[in-house]
Amino acid sequence: MRALGRREHSAAELQAKLKRRGHDADTAAEVVEGLSERGWQSDSRYAEMLVRNRVQQGYGRLRIVAELEAARVPREDISAALEAAECDWTGLACSLQRRRFGGPPAGAAEWQKQYRYLAGRGFESGPIRAALKGGAQEPETDPD
Numbered sequence: 001m002r003a004l005g006r007r008e009h010s011a012a013e014l015q016a017k018l019k020r021r022g023h024d025a026d027t028a029a030e031v032v033e034g035l036s037e038r039g040w041q042s043d044s045r046y047a048e049m050l051v052r053n054r055v056q057q058g059y060g061r062l063r064i065v066a067e068l069e070a071a072r073v074p075r076e077d078i079s080a081a082l083e084a085a086e087c088d089w090t091g092l093a094c095s096l097q098r099r100r101f102g103g104p105p106a107g108a109a110e111w112q113k114q115y116r117y118l119a120g121r122g123f124e125s126g127p128i129r130a131a132l133k134g135g136a137q138e139p140e141t142d143p144d
Helices: 002-006 011-020 025-037 043-056 061-070 075-085 089-101 108-120 125-132
Strands: none
Touching: 011 025, 043 061, 043 075, 061 075, 089 108, 089 125, 108 125
16 A cells, blocks of 8 residues: 555556565455555556656657556556547657757767667657657747
8 A cells, every 4th residue: 555655556566566575476466456446556547647757758659658568557558548648749759859959960970869869768760750850840929
């Protein structure tokens, strides 16, 4: 209960924590199942929380999906959380690229450096290329 009081956890994470604290696998599974039945633990809530936090931190879709899969969150919960986030991945990649590098790459070496950075953050190739080409620029405001 203390672990869930701090933040959401996936069922697999809670089971692993209980095992590390000396409980056998069957007991850990029973406890987590009971918490889930009462609504105190939810993989879908965990997925939504993690997606929201990682998007705010500037991570891309691939990195977020990998992290959720590593936490053994079911595929349908991952898909639902990503849809609920309604994130503009291209806009996020462009914003991150501008914040980190200030502008489009000057040459091939700079292009590769920026591409690797954004790929390492978990962005797919389409949003990365759009960001490096200066796509999704902020619309100019009309002074009138």
